[in-house]
Amino acid sequence: MADRNTHALGFTGFMNAYVLTKDDRFLDCWRRQIAAINAQGKMIDGSMQYPRMFGDDGWYSFTPSPYNSHAMEIYYLSMKEEDRVRVEGDGWLSYLAGNNPGYPVSALEGDLQRIRSRVAGLRADETTPDTRLADDPMAFNPASVSSLIQLMLGGIHPGHRGSMLHCRLRFFDHLGHRAGLPDNVAVLVDLLDDESCGFTIVNTSQTAARELTVQAGGYAEHQFTSVTVDRQTTKLKGNSFRVSLDPGAGARCVVQMNRFVNSPSMAFPWRRID
Numbered sequence: 001m002a003d004r005n006t007h008a009l010g011f012t013g014f015m016n017a018y019v020l021t022k023d024d025r026f027l028d029c030w031r032r033q034i035a036a037i038n039a040q041g042k043m044i045d046g047s048m049q050y051p052r053m054f055g056d057d058g059w060y061s062f063t064p065s066p067y068n069s070h071a072m073e074i075y076y077l078s079m080k081e082e083d084r085v086r087v088e089g090d091g092w093l094s095y096l097a098g099n100n101p102g103y104p105v106s107a108l109e110g111d112l113q114r115i116r117s118r119v120a121g122l123r124a125d126e127t128t129p130d131t132r133l134a135d136d137p138m139a140f141n142p143a144s145v146s147s148l149i150q151l152m153l154g155g156i157h158p159g160h161r162g163s164m165l166h167c168r169l170r171f172f173d174h175l176g177h178r179a180g181l182p183d184n185v186a187v188l189v190d191l192l193d194d195e196s197c198g199f200t201i202v203n204t205s206q207t208a209a210r211e212l213t214v215q216a217g218g219y220a221e222h223q224f225t226s227v228t229v230d231r232q233t234t235k236l237k238g239n240s241f242r243v244s245l246d247p248g249a250g251a252r253c254v255v256q257m258n259r260f261v262n263s264p265s266m267a268f269p270w271r272r273i274d
Contacts (some may be wrong), residue, residue, distance in 0.1 A: 003052055003053045003061040005052060005053055008038065009161055011027050011070045011073065012162060012163045014027065014030055014106055015073060015164070015166070016092050017078065017222070018077050019166075019221055020047060020264070022122035022259070022261070024078065026078075028082075030070060030159065031074065032192065033068070034068060034071065034086070035051065037067040037132065038066045041062075041066070042062070044062055049062035049063055049064050049068070050062060050063060050065065050066050050067050061264075068086050068087070071083070072087050072090065073156065074086070075087055075093075075168070076156050077166070079192075079194040079259075082101060086137045091106075092107070092150050095190070096189075096190065096191060096192050104147075104188060107150070107151065108147050110134065110147070111144035111146070111147045111151055112144075114142075115142045116188060116196075118139075118140045118141065119142050120140040121139070122137075122139045122142070122161035138185070147257055149165075151187075151188055151189055152171075152181075152188070152189065153165075153169050153171075153218075154167055154168035154169050154171075154197050156190035157203060164218065164219070165218040165262075167217065168189070168217065168222070169199065169214060169215065170211065170213055170214075170254075171185075171187065171189075171215070172213040172215065172240075172268060172269055173212060174242060174269075175211050177270070179182065179267070182210045182211070182212050183205070183210075184204045184208070184210065185204070185245065186201070186204060187199055187200070187202075189202045191254065194259070195256055195257060195258070195259075196254055196255065196256050197254070197255050198254040199243070199251075199252070199253055200250065200251070200252045201243065201250060201253060202245075202250030203245035204248070205247055205248070206248050207247055208247055209246050209247060210244075210245045211243070211244050211245065212242070212243050212245075213240050213241070213242055213243070213269045214242075214243055214255075215239060216239060216240065216255075216257050216262075217259075217262075217264075217267055220239040220240065220267075220269075221239075221262050221263075222239065222257045222258065222260065223238070223257045223261045223262055224236040224237075224238060224239065224240075224255055224256060224257050226256045227241065227253055227255045228254045228255075229252070229253050230251060235257075239262055239269075240269040
């Protein structure tokens, strides 16, 4: 038996509604639920504990940690300081606030270690197709993309329940006509707030130039208003812009944007009319 509550799966719908409307009521519904559940906290064995389940006999499955299901997603969408309080201490958010400079390296090292350990587990698995359940191999899935989504796209992992990719930036190889960064191009996002995103972009190739397109959001749902490079600001009006990088070139950029003002689109930038 396990205390397994699946009501949180419904939050994907609230997120989608917010993307389409930017109506804070869709997030406030979940904020109220968090507050209502934590209001049932009580002292147990000398420590404050909070419930996770409700049944015929009332609240149960108490744990020392306050209930905060989808608190990160709420803050990411709203960018409100009062929502950030629920996820205080998160390593990525601390890095974006300038207080955890080692986070990019430690996060990527952690992902690489996870890949190594899961591949080792895969190779050591002695089960056979007729003795394992269909989803048993998921314990050895080596895919680790959370850090890349955070550090390269300024986004959050969509999870495994059909959620959209919520991110501040998305990149396209313009000459290759494909999604993703061109070969040898690296990006590190170091700033996120309600109206801006800061990132460093570098062409690590010493011999070849690169061209790419930067899009505002995973589905062009945001709108760029300006970009500042080396203290020079260029006004923008659209949901994407082109970047050309000479061999070995790089710069830190800060884009200003209006979030959730465009209808989401799956079309690539060169197939879309802003």
